[in-house]
Amino acid sequence: MRYLHVFFQSGQALLRGAGEWIFPQLCPGCGQHLTEDVPFLCLGCLRTLEHPAPDIIRAHLQAHWRAEARLEIGYSLWMFDEGGTVQKIQHALKYKNRPRIGRYIGALIGEYLIGIAEEWQADLMVPVPLSRIRMIERGYNQSTELAKGMSVVLKLPLCEDFLIRTRATKSQTKLDSSNRWANVSGAFTVVNPEKVVGKRILLVDDVLTTGATLAAAAVPLFEAGAEEVRVATMAVVR
Numbered sequence: 001m002r003y004l005h006v007f008f009q010s011g012q013a014l015l016r017g018a019g020e021w022i023f024p025q026l027c028p029g030c031g032q033h034l035t036e037d038v039p040f041l042c043l044g045c046l047r048t049l050e051h052p053a054p055d056i057i058r059a060h061l062q063a064h065w066r067a068e069a070r071l072e073i074g075y076s077l078w079m080f081d082e083g084g085t086v087q088k089i090q091h092a093l094k095y096k097n098r099p100r101i102g103r104y105i106g107a108l109i110g111e112y113l114i115g116i117a118e119e120w121q122a123d124l125m126v127p128v129p130l131s132r133i134r135m136i137e138r139g140y141n142q143s144t145e146l147a148k149g150m151s152v153v154l155k156l157p158l159c160e161d162f163l164i165r166t167r168a169t170k171s172q173t174k175l176d177s178s179n180r181w182a183n184v185s186g187a188f189t190v191v192n193p194e195k196v197v198g199k200r201i202l203l204v205d206d207v208l209t210t211g212a213t214l215a216a217a218a219v220p221l222f223e224a225g226a227e228e229v230r231v232a233t234m235a236v237v238r
C-alpha cells in the first residue's frame with residue numbers, strides 16, 4: 001500500500017496551483033464530501049479499486065497479437081468496472097473536460113509501475129494520439145494527460161508528437177473484434193522515425209479493451225525500428 005501515500009503526495013503536488021478541485025467536492029465513488037487532504041477520490045474508495053492480474057492484460061494483448069505489433073506485456077492500474085467508480089473516473093476524464101484527473105491518475109500509474117515493473121526501464125513514453133477532429137472537440141488528449149502524470153513520477157521523457165492519428169476512426173465500443181482491427185489498422189503514423197530507432201517505448205492509453213487500438217499504434221513504432229513496445233493504461237476491461 002506504499003503507493004497510496006505517494007498517490008496523495010504526488011497527486012497533491014500536481015494539483016498545487018490548480019486553484020480548483022478537479023472533481024466537485026464529492027467523492028465520485030461513494031458521494032461523501034472530500035477534504036483538502038483527499039481531493040479526487042476518498043481513501044476508502046481508492047482502496048476498493050481492484051488491480052488486474054497480469055494474465056488478464058496478456059489475454060487482451062494476445063487477442064490482437066500480430067507479428068508487426070509485438071505487444072507482449074502491458075500494465076493496467078485498475079480493473080474497469082462497468083457502472084462503477086473507474087468508469088465514472090474515465091467518463092470525467094474523457095467527456096467532462098477534466099484533464100487534471102488524468103495527470104493525477106497518471107502519477108498513480110507511475111507509482112504502481114515502479115512497484116510491479118521495477119526491472120524494466122523504458123526510454124520514452126508515447127501517448128495514443130487522438131484524431132485532429134477529436135482533439136479539437138475535447139481540447140486535450142486524455143492519454144497525454146495520463147502520460148504527463150506518469151512522466152513526473154517515472155522521470156521519463158514524454159514524446160507526445162512522435163505518433164499521430166492520420167485517419168479518423170469510429171468509436172470502437174460498438175464494433176466486434178475483427179471490425180475493431182479494420183477500423184484502426186493503418187490509422188497511425190510515426191512523425192520522426194529516426195527518433196524511435198532502438199528505443200524501448202511505453203505506449204499509454206486510458207482503457208485496454210481488445211487491444212486493437214494499441215496494436216495499431218504499435219505497428220508504425222516497430223516499423224520505424226523501436227526495440228520494444230509495452231503498454232500502460234489506467235484500466236483494463238474484464
Ligand SMILES: [Zn+2]
Nearest residue numbers: 027030042045
Ligand atoms: Zn469514496
